[in-house]
Amino acid sequence: MQNDALERGKAILDACRSLRERQMENRLELQRKAAASARPLYVLKSKRQLELRLQ
16 A cells, blocks of 8 residues: 555556656757747848849
């Protein structure tokens, strides 16, 4: 009976640890994506680069 409680507690701790690890991985992935999108895609060298020629 006491072993069941200990096993259940250990299972809960393992589940919490697993959830925390997944959350950390997701957080790192989101931070990586945010950092990648924050960087400019090109460097503006002149005002002519801003012009769009529409036909």
